[in-house]
Every structure is written in C-alpha cells, then in structure tokens.
Amino acid sequence: MAHVAHKLSIFRGLVTFKSNQQKIWGVLIFLSIVTIIEVVLGIIKPESLMSSFLHMKIINWIFIVLTIVKAYYIAWDFMHLRDEKSGLTGSIVLPLVILIPYLAFILLVEGNYIYDVMFEGFVSWNF
Amino acid sequence: MSTTTVPTSTEDNVWSGxxxxxxxxxxxxxxxxxxxxxxxxxSGFLVAYGFSRFKNIDSWPIADEVFTHFxxxxxxxxxxxxxxxxTFILIFSSVTMVIAVDAGHHMKKTKVAVYMLLTILGGAVFVGSQAWEWKNFINGEYGAVETKGGQILQFLDAETGKRVALEDFAATIPGDRVQHESKNGLWFYEEAELPSFTVQEVVTGFVNHENLVVKTEQIDESGHKIVLSREGSLQKINQTQYVVEGANLIRNEYGNRLFADFFFFITGFHGFHVLSGVIINCIIFFNVLIGTYERRGNYEMxxxxxxxWHFVDLVWVFVFTFFYLV
Incomplete structure (x- = not known):
C-alpha cells in the first residue's frame, strides 16, 4: 500500500501536527489528561458535583461525557476513521449511535420503573 | 496503489469485482x-448492568469500597x-499498535516488529493485572454474612468506622460440622466448600464484641451505606443465614448478588477479548518476522x-467508566 493521506488536524483544526506519528503522541497526551481528570474526580468526589441532574449525579454525567470524548479520539485517530470515506464512517458509527442510546434508554427507564414498583409495593424486599 | 486492478471502463466493471x-x-x-x-x-452487557443497577439503585455496591487493592x-x-x-497500560499498548501500523505504511519491517512486540507485552501485562484483580475479588478481604432476605451485612468498628474481618471477632465454638462429600452421600451430590466460620461462631463473636456494628446494603441520600446502631445491629444479626467469604457466582461479600455476576461476566468477556487479541497479535508478529507482508507488498494485516486491538481498548474505556467510576 502506498502512502495513505492522513488528516493531521485535531480539535476542528485547532491543533495540526507535522506527521502522523506526532499526532499519535498528541492524542495519547490528550487521552491521558482526560483519564487523569476522571481518576482525580473519582477519588475526590467533589461535593458540588453530587447533586442530581436528570435522575443522575452531575459527576456521573461528566464521567460519561468524558468517556465518549475518549471513545471519539480512539476511533477517529487510533482506528483511522478520520481518514476513511464518510460513507464508511457513517455505516460504522450511525448504527451504534442510534441503537445503543435507544437500548440504554428503554432498559434504564424499565429498571427505574421496577425499582419504583418494588419500593412502593406492599411486599417488603428487605427483611 | 496496492492492487493492479484499474477498471478499464468504469461503468461496466462495477459489479465484476x-x-x-x-x-x-x-x-x-x-x-x-x-x-x-x-x-x-x-453495549448489551453494559446496558443490562445498568438495568440491574437502576433496579437496585438504593442498594448497589460502591466500587470504591470493593476495589481497594494495589x-x-x-x-x-x-x-x-x-x-x-x-487503563494507562492498555491505552499505551494502543499507541504502540498505531505506531506499528504507521511503520507498516512506510514498509519499515523492523519498526513494525518492535512495536508489535511492545503491544503484545502491554496486552499480556493487562491480562495479568486483570487476573490479579479477579484473585482479590474472589478471595475477598473481610467476609460478611447473608440474612434470610438475601441481604449482605458487613461489620464495622463503631469507633473507627473501619471494616472488621470475620477472623478478628468470630468466636471459637468447638463443633463437629463436617463437609458433606459425594462419597458420604446416598446420591452423588456434595455441598459447596464450608466457610471458615459457622453462622453460630460469627453471631456469638458479634454479640461478645460491644464495639461492632452492622453496615447494610442500603444507601442513604448522600450516597453512603447505612450503618445501623448497636441495638439495630443485634436485631439484624439474628437473621443471619450464611457466612459469605469472597465472591462466586451465587453470592458475594460485597453486596447484591448480581454485582459479582456482572463483574465476572463483563470483565471476563473483555479479558477474553484481550487474550485473543494478544494471540492474534502474536500470529501477526511472527508473520512480520518471517517477512510474509514484506513479500505481499503491504502491511494491511x-x-x-x-x-x-483498538476496539478492545475502546471497550475497556467504557467498562472502566461504568464499573469503577460511575
């Protein structure tokens, strides 16, 4: 395979690297920083982020958003999705982006409902 | 370009391969x-985990209290x-993999081999770490008891608030409870391994030690497990049915039974992916060494x-979030 053209800009063109190898190290540093933020938040658990937003603690929303950011950079830069044709990218990413949140939504709502039933029912489950 | 197939008349050749x-x-x-x-x-597994967790939202084990070893x-x-x-080990082995792929694009055989080897090492270290994590999880540290209702009760020192292991307070009651083995049975059945202490020993030891209280599975508003008063603890301890040490697929000392099941299933399935990734990487590594791809003219394998390999890393990022952080 002769050389494939790599797109060397990340963060919407904010940072442009000179070579593909340099970009890899750049992405590694970025992923490490995100992981360190996650771990530090997980250990400190700041009181201000413990309040609830849409049935979940704010800190958990932050974790999930940071995870998706990490997943994006792993897929786009390590797995070279940035260099693929948009048709291929779309056929890979769209089914996942549509199906997974849908599945998560229905099952989490159902889990919450079962919790309510068991909590408010006449039968004691904790004896 | 990698192949020599250049369609002569584009329209006609689209379907001819x-x-x-x-x-x-x-x-x-x-x-x-x-x-x-x-x-x-x-995602099916992780969403099922989320379902069970939302179903038991006020009694799910807190990861920080379970995975505490280094x-x-x-x-x-x-x-x-x-x-x-x-996580860092796996991300780093992902990076060495990208570098190997990049070196492959430039047809640098030695560089591909070196970085493939580093990737394999990273993967092996990760699988080993996971085995260690499993070992700690299965052996447990403090032990707990299970009530008739299937709730796990853990033991705390009321003054320090620290967990207390069963062996530190269980009474010694001489007895002749022997394990039932298949050779003694009328039929070919045997019972599971007996825990180190009988229910009687744990309950007596608990009653004798005035400083002990019970930590329940229930979580209060601020996200901490509810600790009972001494009186409440004494009431609760009488409902003990089993002594639980460590974790297996039926019960675990950390709390909800499903927690250990999902832990074994999801991290096990992921660990199996890492293991197969290491094996596939080894195969490709040896193919690089003997020059298969050099002769083929491309390193697309x-x-x-x-x-x-990156996908395995990607999955770990999610497992890490949903099992250990959230």
Missing amino acids: GNKPLNSSYGKMMMWFFIVSDALTF PFLHGVDAPMYYVALM VEKVGLY
Missing part, C-alpha cells in the same frame, strides 16, 4: 463490521489507582489486527 467499495479492502471492511456487532454485544501495598486503602494504571 476487483474494486474497493468505500475505498476500503474486503478484509478491513469485514473487520469493521465485526467490530460494530461486537460493540453491540458489549500490588505491594497491603492494608492500604487505594481505590481506583490500580484500574487507572490498567497489521492494520486490521490493530483495529481489533
């Missing part, structure tokens, strides 16, 4: 579609540090196995 739809070779595209289906499998630091409470380290 030899061209690459979406500018991607057959193997690479199939690897991507496998990854998509595997991603859906993993190698060579005995008795030190180190939540999350070890899994964070594992390295790229394909690299896709799989």
